[in-house]
Amino acid sequence: MDLTTVREVCDARRSPRWQAGDAWLAGGTYLFSEPQPLLRRLLDLERMGWEALRVTSGGLEIAATCTVTQLHAFVPPGRMAWPAAVALFGPCCRAFSSSFKVWNTATLGGNICLALPAAPLIALTAALEGECVLLAQDGGVRRMPVARFVTGAGRTALAEGELLRSVLLPARALRRRAAVRRASLRPQGRSAALLVATVDPGDGTWRVTVTGSTTRPVVVSFDRPPAAQALREALEQAVDPVGWVDDVHGHPAWRRHMTLLLAEELRTELADEERV
Ligand SMILES: Cc1cc2nc3c(=O)[nH]c(=O)nc-3n(C[C@H](O)[C@H](O)[C@H](O)COP(=O)(O)OP(=O)(O)OC[C@H]3O[C@@H](n4cnc5c(N)ncnc54)[C@H](O)[C@@H]3O)c2cc1C
Missing domain, CATH: 3.30.465.10 (Uridine Diphospho-n-acetylenolpyruvylglucosamine Reductase; domain 3)
Known part of the structure; x- marks a missing residue:
C-alpha cells in the first residue's frame, strides 16, 4: 500500500528529532497494510544493527x-x-x-x-x-x-x-516447564485465544498467561499447581475487569469458553508431565 501522506523515510541510526506525524518503521507489515493518513515521516529501524x-x-x-x-x-x-x-x-x-x-x-x-x-x-x-x-x-x-x-x-x-x-x-523463566494452547475459528485464522502455562520444577509455582481472548494479557499465578476449580475461579475473576475480545475472529462467550477449556488442558498437561 502506498502511504501518500509520508514525505520522508529517515534512517533511525541518525537519531532524528521526533516530530508530530512520525512513526518507527520496523518490518512495515502493519504500517504498509492499511492507510495511515496521520503519518508524515517514517524512522526506519532496519539498519540499527542490533543482534537479534x-x-x-x-x-x-x-x-x-x-x-x-x-x-x-x-x-x-x-x-x-x-x-x-x-x-x-x-x-x-x-x-x-x-x-x-x-x-x-x-x-x-x-x-x-x-x-x-x-x-x-x-x-x-x-x-x-x-x-x-x-x-x-x-x-x-x-x-x-x-x-x-x-x-x-x-x-x-x-x-x-x-x-x-x-x-x-x-x-x-526459561528454565520452567511450559505448554501452550491456541484456538481460532479457522486452522490458519487469527488466534481467538492463546494461552501459555509454566511451572517451576523446583518450587512448584504455576502461572498461566491468557492472550488472544482478552483485550490485554492476563496473568494468573499460584504458589503450587492449582486444582481445576481454583484455576477456573481465578481466571474468571482476573479477566472480568479486562474484558473478553469481541470481533470477527470470535464471539466473547465462545472465547471465554475456550479460554477456560484450554487452561484446564494446560493444567492437566503440566500435571501429567510431572507424574512421568
Ligand atoms: C497477512 C498478515 C497477517 C498478520 N497476522 C497477524 C497475527 O496473527 N497476529 C498479529 O499480532 N499480527 C498480525 N499481523 C499484523 C502485523 O504484521 C504483526 O503484528 C507484525 O508483527 C508487526 O511487526 P512489524 O515489524 O511489521 O511492525 P510495523 O508494521 O513496522 O510497525 C507496527 C507498529 O509498531 C510500531 N513499532 C514498530 N517497532 C517499534 C519499536 N521498536 N518501538 C516502538 N514502536 C515500534 C510502528 O510505529 C507501528 O505503529 C498480520 C499482518 C499481515 C499483513
Missing part, C-alpha cells in the same frame, strides 16, 4: 528488530537447560496467521507495539516474564514487564517517541 538474539548470563535478550523467522530458528544453548524456549518459541511463532513473507519481515518490536490481542509474541514474552527495555527521546531508559506494557487492544504504555529496544527473558 543474545544469550547473556541473566537469560535471553531479544532485539526489537528480531524477525519472526529469526526467533523461530533460535536454538537454546542447551535443550534441557531452557525447556520453556523449546516448548514455546516454535508454536508461538507459528501462531502468526500469515505467510513466510510476513514471517521474514515482521519483528518482535512491531508485534508488541501494535498490541493486537492476537499478538503471539506478546503471549510468548509475557508468559516468560519478559521485560521491555524502552528508550526515551531524552536518552532515558526504563524497563517494564511486557504484561504491563500492553494496556489494551492496540494500546501500550509507550510514551511519545519512545522506542522499544529489546525484551529481556530471565533465565529462571
